[in-house]
Amino acid sequence: MSAAREQIISGIRKALGRGPLDETGLAPIRQRLKGHSRHIIPARVNLDAEGLVELFISKARGVSATVEAVADMAAVPQAVARYLTQENLPARLVQAPGLADMDWSLAPTIAARSGLAEEPDEVGLTPAVAGVAETGTLLLTSGPETPTTLNFVPPTHIVVLRRDQIVGAYEDAWDRLRVNTLLAGRQPRAANFITGPSRTGDIEQKIQIGVHGPLRLHIVIVEC
Amino acid sequence: MKHHPTSAKFPSNARTALADPVLQGALRNLKKGFPVKRAEVVADLPEFEALRDVARDIKDHTLNHLDAYLEIYEANVVRSGGQVHWARTAEEACETVMTICRDAGARIVTKGKSMVAEEIGLNAYLDTRGIERVETDLGEYIIQLRDEPPSHIIVPAVHVTKEQIGETFRAAHNGLDPNRDLSEAREITDEARDRLRQKFFAAEVGITGANFLVAENGSSIIVTNEGNGDLTQTLAKVHIVIASLEKLVPTMEDAMAVLRLLARSSTGQEFSVYTTVSNGPRRPADLDGPESYHVVLVDNGRTAMLGTENQEMLRCIRCAACMNHCPVYSAVGGHAYGWVYPGPMGAVLTPSLIGIENSGHLPHASTFCGQCEQVCPMKIPLTKMMRYYRNQAYASGHGSKISRIALGMWSYLATHPGLYRRVMKIVARGLRWFSGRRGSLSHVPLAGGWTEMRDLPAPEGETFMERYRRERGWGPGQ
Numbered sequence: 141m142s143a144a145r146e147q148i149i150s151g152i153r154k155a156l157g158r159g160p161l162d163e164t165g166l167a168p169i170r171q172r173l174k175g176h177s178r179h180i181i182p183a184r185v186n187l188d189a190e191g192l193v194e195l196f197i198s199k200a201r202g203v204s205a206t207v208e209a210v211a212d213m214a215a216v217p218q219a220v221a222r223y224l225t226q227e228n229l230p231a232r233l234v235q236a237p238g239l240a241d242m243d244w245s246l247a248p249t250i251a252a253r254s255g256l257a258e259e260p261d262e263v264g265l266t267p268a269v270a271g272v273a274e275t276g277t278l279l280l281t282s283g284p285e286t287p288t289t290l291n292f293v294p295p296t297h298i299v300v301l302r303r304d305q306i307v308g309a310y311e312d313a314w315d316r317l318r319v320n321t322l323l324a325g326r327q328p329r330a331a332n333f334i335t336g337p338s339r340t341g342d343i344e345q346k347i348q349i350g351v352h353g354p355l356r357l358h359i360v361i362v363e364c
Numbered sequence: 365m366k367h368h369p370t371s372a373k374f375p376s377n378a379r380t381a382l383a384d385p386v387l388q389g390a391l392r393n394l395k396k397g398f399p400v401k402r403a404e405v406v407a408d409l410p411e412f413e414a415l416r417d418v419a420r421d422i423k424d425h426t427l428n429h430l431d432a433y434l435e436i437y438e439a440n441v442v443r444s445g446g447q448v449h450w451a452r453t454a455e456e457a458c459e460t461v462m463t464i465c466r467d468a469g470a471r472i473v474t475k476g477k478s479m480v481a482e483e484i485g486l487n488a489y490l491d492t493r494g495i496e497r498v499e500t501d502l503g504e505y506i507i508q509l510r511d512e513p514p515s516h517i518i519v520p521a522v523h524v525t526k527e528q529i530g531e532t533f534r535a536a537h538n539g540l541d542p543n544r545d546l547s548e549a550r551e552i553t554d555e556a557r558d559r560l561r562q563k564f565f566a567a568e569v570g571i572t573g574a575n576f577l578v579a580e581n582g583s584s585i586i587v588t589n590e591g592n593g594d595l596t597q598t599l600a601k602v603h604i605v606i607a608s609l610e611k612l613v614p615t616m617e618d619a620m621a622v623l624r625l626l627a628r629s630s631t632g633q634e635f636s637v638y639t640t641v642s643n644g645p646r647r648p649a650d651l652d653g654p655e656s657y658h659v660v661l662v663d664n665g666r667t668a669m670l671g672t673e674n675q676e677m678l679r680c681i682r683c684a685a686c687m688n689h690c691p692v693y694s695a696v697g698g699h700a701y702g703w704v705y706p707g708p709m710g711a712v713l714t715p716s717l718i719g720i721e722n723s724g725h726l727p728h729a730s731t732f733c734g735q736c737e738q739v740c741p742m743k744i745p746l747t748k749m750m751r752y753y754r755n756q757a758y759a760s761g762h763g764s765k766i767s768r769i770a771l772g773m774w775s776y777l778a779t780h781p782g783l784y785r786r787v788m789k790i791v792a793r794g795l796r797w798f799s800g801r802r803g804s805l806s807h808v809p810l811a812g813g814w815t816e817m818r819d820l821p822a823p824e825g826e827t828f829m830e831r832y833r834r835e836r837g838w839g840p841g842q
Contacts, residue, residue, distance in 0.1 A: 145450040148609070148663050152431040155670035161432050169432055172614050173580050179418045179621035180411045203637070237651075256651040259561065275635040284649035292594045310620045327444065327581055329646055329653050330598070333639035338591040341631065342503035342519055343549040344390070344526050345397045351502060351553055352560065353591020353638065 176318075178311050185274050185308030192273040193361070196306050199276025203336030204349055205357040209303075212364055216300055217247035219360050220265065224250070227356065229296060233263035238285030239300065256287035257294050264290035264354075265298045269320065269331075270313035271306040271359075277335040278359070279313040281320070281328035288330050297337075297354040302362050367488075367513040371702035371714055374725035381696040390523050391694050394516075398688040401632025402739070409628065419625055420743040422618045423610075423679040427670065433579040433612050434661070440582025444644030446657035454484035457662045461486060461571065461604060462493055464658050468602045470495060470568040474560075476586065476593035477501040478573030479517055479682055480608045480662055482704045483717070486571075498563045500592035502556055509536045515698030517705065518630055518684040523697055526552070560592070570600030570654065574607035575626065575681065577659070580615045581643060584659065587626060589637045597642060603654035605642070609666045610678040616641075622681060625741035630683040665717045673752050674716045679742040680709055686736035686746060692729050701726060708736035712749040720753055724762035727753035770810065788827045796825035 153159055161169070187195060197207045210219045224231055232251045235242060242265075244252050257264050266286055270279040278299055282288040291297060307313050310333065321327045338353030349355060370377060381387055406412045426433055438448045449464075451457035465473060473495050481487065487508075490497045499508040503521040507514055509532050514520030521529070530546035533555055545551050572593050576585040584605045586593045597603040613619050627633040646653030669678055687693040687707025698706035703723070705713045711726040720727075727750040730736075736746045757763065758771065777784050799805050799822030806819050814820070826834075833839040 142450055144452045144456060144663075147452060148450055148661075148667060149431050149434065151663070151667035152434075152609075152670060155667055155672075156428060156431070157671060161429070166432060169429055169436070169614070173436065176615060176617055178617050179422075180414055182409060182411050182624070184409075199634075203634075259565065277635055277639075282650060282653060283647070284651060287651040288594070288598050289652045292591050292598065310623070311617055314616050314620070326647065327583070327643045329643055329650060330594075331641040331643075332594065333635070333641075335635045335637050335639075338589065338637055340502045340553065340590050341397075342501070342506065342521055343529060343552055345393050345519065345522065346549055348549050348553045350557075351590040351592070352500065352557060352564075352595050 176315075181309045181311065182274060187273070187308070189304075189306075192306050192308055193303060196271050196273040196276055197361070199273065200271075200336070200359055201276070203276055204339075205276065205336050205359055207359045207361065209361040209363060211362075213241075213300075213362055214243065214246065216360055216362065217242060217244050217250065220298060221247035221250050223298065223358055224263065227296070230262055233265050233298070234261050234290060234294065235265040236267060236286045236290055238267055238283075239265060257289040257292075259293065261294045263296045263298065264294040265300070266290045268299050268301045268305060270316050271301045271361075272308070272310055272313050272333070273306055274309050275335055277310070277313075277333050279317065280332045280334060281317060282330040282332075283324075283328050288332065291332055291334065292353050295350065295354055296356045296358070298358045298360065300360050300362060303364065306361075367485075369703040369714075369718055369722060371718070371723035371726055374700060374702060374729060377700035377702055378696040378729075381700045386525055386528075387523050387697050390525070391697055394519075394522055394688065395694050398630075398632055398684075402629060402685065402688070403632075405628045405632050405634050408634070409624070412625070412628070415621060415625055416741055416743050419622045419741060420679060422613060422621060423742060426612055426614060426618075427610065427675060427678055430609065430612065430670065433614060434609065437577055437579040437582055437612060440579065441644070441657075441659055442582070444582045444657075446582065446644040446659060449658060449660045451660055451662050451664070454662075454664050457484045457606065457660055457664065458486050458489040460660050461606065462489065462495075464602065464604055465490070465495060465569050468568050468656075470602070472496045472498065472563060472567045473569045473571060474498050474500050474563055474567040474596045474600060475504075475570070476572035476588065476596045477504050477520070478571070478606055479704060480573060480664075481571070481606055482514060483608075484662060484664060486606070498560065498567070500560055500564070500590075500596050501588070502553065502590060502592075505556060505560065506532060509533070513699065513704070515706070516684060516687065517682050523699065564595040564599045567596075567600045569602045569604060570596035570598075571604045571606060572597055574605050574611050574659075576619045576622070577607055577612045578614075578616055578619055578641075579612060583616075583641045583643045585619055585623075585639065585641050587623070587636045587639050589631075589633075591638055594638055594640055597640075598653055601655050603642065603645070603657050605657070605659045606662065607659065608662045608664065610680075622741075626681055626683055629685040629739065629741040669716055674712070674749065676744050677709075677712050677716060677749060679744055680713070681742060682709075683741060684709075685739040685741065689735040689739050691731055691733060691735075696729075701729070708746045708750070709744075712744075712746060712753065715753045715756070720756045720760055720762070724757040724760070727751075727757060766810070785827065785829055789830070792823040792827050793825050795820075795822045798822070
């Protein structure tokens with residue numbers, strides 16, 4: 141225990157005019173930490189599942205992400221191939237090991253590798269934990285199956301999102317992560333809420349899309 | 365280079381700023397940008413006003429139990445495999461960061477934007493100890509190359525034009541075609557991306573700030589748009605988070621409530637592109653992420669603000685809404701304030717941190733129009749706090765002799781109602797007489813600065829009290 145720590149903690153108590161909190165004082169704090177009670181949730185997410193998907197799509201498009209829906213997982217490889225062709229991008233990608241089931245024989249032009257992203261990888265393909273309709277935000281987490289570099293290193297990021305992963309508020313998305321954490325016994329190292337491709341307003345306040353993170357964010361929604 | 369505070373020279377800094385046409389152009393841009401976008405997204409969230417109360421209460425609750433939450437936070441960081449270092453002062457914080465860098469054998473250190481790092485002078489500290497420090501936020505990178513301090517807490521290079529950035533890059537980036545096109549933001553951004561890419565991969569240590577520390581799970585949260593903060597922390601071997609004590613919130617739900625206000629208030633976005641929750645070092649089976657995770661908790665004057673008139677300033681989330689809406693900031697820009705924090709929040713925080721004796725002008729750098737308070741997502745009573753510091757400045761003998769004498773006379777007059785009414789009668793009649801038929805005055809003694817730009821409408825000759833008495837038939841005596 142460092143002297144700095146001691147002094148800061150005792151300085152805080154002195155400033156607040158009290159000693160350490162006793163059990164009675166700590167009880168409401170413990171309750172708050174365990175209770176996960178929510179504050180005001182925007183009424184805009186009071187929608188049925190259909191409405192949330194629509195809201196998610198329009199919000200994501202509003203922040204310059206592109207979105208398309210496909211019928212099932214088997215349709216994803218071709219959708220990805222179409223997207224790469226249409227954007228004039230090379231037919232090579234790195235995918236999250238968690239997407240190992242993806243059947244690339246359905247899109248034979250694509251060369252797919254599994255693993256983390258490095259320079260000069262051009263396209264990263266990942267799953268997501270949730271899509272947040274409130275602002276068209278994706279929640280992705282790190283893990284052996286989902287390296288974080290895939291979300292940030294390649295200039296193009298394609299995300300596969302199941303329709304039933306779309307929720308209303310950030311809190312709903314975090315609750316899904318909490319379930320995963322309980323199952324895994326540990327919170328993932330990184331949880332990334334991603335809302336559109338990277339941007340900056342640092343040059344004369346004009347928005348430039350594509351800085352250090354991806355220039356393109358493409359979301360493929362899988363219906364079932 | 366170390367940037368020393370020049371807050372004591374605010375009047376001359378401000379005059380220089382007002383005469384700088386490039387800066388004035390940039391500030392006009394700023395006024396047309398953020399406030400307009402903020403108004404749009406706030407109108408689009410009917411819950412915004414209610415959320416301001418929620419956010420204020422979250423921070424007040426946390427500050428009033430800060431010792432307990434810090435202990436819980438620390439225990440949870442340790443549980444996640446990270447380390448917490450406590451620093452009382454700027455010097456201690458810099459030393460701690462340097463020690464971690466040395467232990468990691470760091471030569472190159474990438475760094476995301478952090479206001480507390482500016483506050484403690486971390487940049488100069490690392491630069492003078494053999495570390496190649498690379499700022500990775502585009503705005504911070506630009507001002508690092510130009511060796512300037514930030515002029516805004518969100519867009520640090522807001523005072524620099526596209527042309528100037530092009531010249532700066534040409535001078536700094538060796539090995540590229542000297543005649544390459546850098547006339548547009550696109551080319552500039554791409555060149556910065558290429559340059560910094562190499563650094564992200566080469567850095568041994570990545571330093572980021574924190575927008576929130578979460579007690580519940582020992583996580584730190586950063587909010588960025590460029591993705592630089594994520595590359596900084598994911599690619600380096602060691603991730604250092606530097607954060608001041610008041611960044612703490614109890615739960616993720618608390619952080620999310622405040623996050624709904626942050627980007628909207630700041631850049632007028634509904635949500636920033638990247639909100640990243642970091643929790644300890646990489647897990648055993650992870651393919652990427654830092655091998656160690658350190659948090660440097662910085663006090664540097666925070667505990668001294670707790671339990672005082674200044675405690676409410678500790679709610680500040682550094683969104684910059686106050687400066688984006690401030691007529692004084694919009695006229696003089698950030699550098700005039702002379703230290704790290706400009707605008708209304710700086711006018712309160714700077715005296716709290718470096719002393720009113722070094723910043724006596726700042727609480728006066730306000731028209732008290734109150735816009736800052738109206739837009740502050742954390743409901744900080746900025747004008748009340750500036751008024752407090754004006755009193756402090758006066759009490760500590762700050763200000764010119766004439767203004768001090770005038771204030772002294774005024775306070776005597778204002779606290780003696782009988783005398784006040786008699787003097788006002790004379791003044792009102794006098795001004796009426798001097799103004800003649802025009803009904804206004806183009807010059808008033810001791811108020812030359814005011815009448816230089818406009819005329820003073822003269823009183824009608826009767827004071828308010830006299831008129832009240834005449835019309836109602838009663839009132840305070842003469």
